[in-house]
Amino acid sequence: xxxxxxxxxxxxxxxxxxxxxxxxxxxxxxxxxxxxxxxxxxxxxxxxxxxxxxxxxxxxxxxxxxxxxxxxxxxxxxxxxxxxxxxxxxxxxxxxxxxxxxxxxx
Amino acid sequence: xxxxxxxxxxxxxxxxxxxxxxxxxxxxxxxxxxxxxxxxxxxxxxxxxxxxxxxxxxxxxxxxxxxxxxxxxxxxxxxxxxxxxxxxxxxxxxxxxxxxxxxxxxxxxxxx
Numbered sequence: 001x002x003x004x005x006x007x008x009x010x011x012x013x014x015x016x017x018x019x020x021x022x023x024x025x026x027x028x029x030x031x032x033x034x035x036x037x038x039x040x041x042x043x044x045x046x047x048x049x050x051x052x053x054x055x056x057x058x059x060x061x062x063x064x065x066x067x068x069x070x071x072x073x074x075x076x077x078x079x080x081x082x083x084x085x086x087x088x089x090x091x092x093x094x095x096x097x098x099x100x101x102x103x104x105x106x
Numbered sequence: 107x108x109x110x111x112x113x114x115x116x117x118x119x120x121x122x123x124x125x126x127x128x129x130x131x132x133x134x135x136x137x138x139x140x141x142x143x144x145x146x147x148x149x150x151x152x153x154x155x156x157x158x159x160x161x162x163x164x165x166x167x168x169x170x171x172x173x174x175x176x177x178x179x180x181x182x183x184x185x186x187x188x189x190x191x192x193x194x195x196x197x198x199x200x201x202x203x204x205x206x207x208x209x210x211x212x213x214x215x216x217x218x
Contacts, residue, residue: 033206041143041194041212048206086149093139093162094198094207096149 002027004089006097013077013104021072021100023087032063033094034072037084046072046085077104107133110199110210118216124185127213131178131199137161138180139207140172143194152195155180156202184215192217 003026013019023032034046047054047061049070054061058077063070074081082104088094111130119125131138139162140152151164155174172182178199184191194214198207 031205035209041196041214043196043198043209045206045208088149088207093151093154093164094141095151096141098148 002029002090002095004087004095004097006085006087006100008100009098011100011102013102015077015079015104015106017077017104018073018075019077019102021074021085021087021102023070023072023089023097025068025070025089028065028068029089031094032065032070032087032089034061034070035086035088036081037086037099039083043086074102077102079104079106110197110208112195112197112210112213114213115211116214116216118218119187120218121187121189123187124183125187125215126181126183127195127197127215129180129182129197129199129210131180131197132208135199135201135208136178137200137202137205138174138178139198139200140180140182141196141198142166143196143212144190144192149196152182187217189217191215 005024035043049063051065058075060073084099088096137156139154143149154162158174174180194212196212197210200207
């Protein structure tokens with residue numbers, strides 16, 4: 001099956017810093033989503049981005065489907081950005097990466 | 107529009123028992139998928155239902171089963187519970203193939 005790898009696995013930032021999270025996948029996909037898992041476990045939708053670039057406030061994402069990777073940018077990070085970020089690919093059977101655990105320090 | 111809802115939110119069961127979890131999708135969504143999240147295995151796909159039919163199934167033993175009703179609500183059942191079944195069970199709904207999936211808050215199951 002398709003393999004999804006996220007990097008880095010852990011990231012510690014000072015408030016106000018910028019960061020880039022990466023998601024590599026092993027095969028062509030028709031669906032790619034980025035999620036933020038909150039402390040209670042719920043997956044919050046950030047982006048649905050099978051290709052191209054999207055922006056939502058301080059967050060933006062780019063997927064280069066032909067090169068099989070996606071990037072999530074977080075600018076001017078805040079402590080509330082802390083948590084685990086997942087990318088997931090494919091159709092109704094989403095395959096998740098291992099996640100990036102982000103900690104933003106005040 | 108209301109989001110995906112899951113009940114119960116927390117559950118404690120004993121080894122050997124069985125459990126049923128419920129998921130109500132977003133109105134108009136016909137696809138419901140179930141996922142298991144554990145610290146060791148991460149997020150893994152269990153199965154997906156569309157119009158009351160199981161369309162996809164992950165690599166889980168037959169103790170894990172599910173069904174979908176005509177109103178798109180779905181249930182999953184785990185029989186003969188094992189300690190390793192302790193996990194967060196997440197349900198997601200979507201309009202169908204290649205559409206964005208939306209997740210519920212999850213059911214945290216503890217097996218003692």
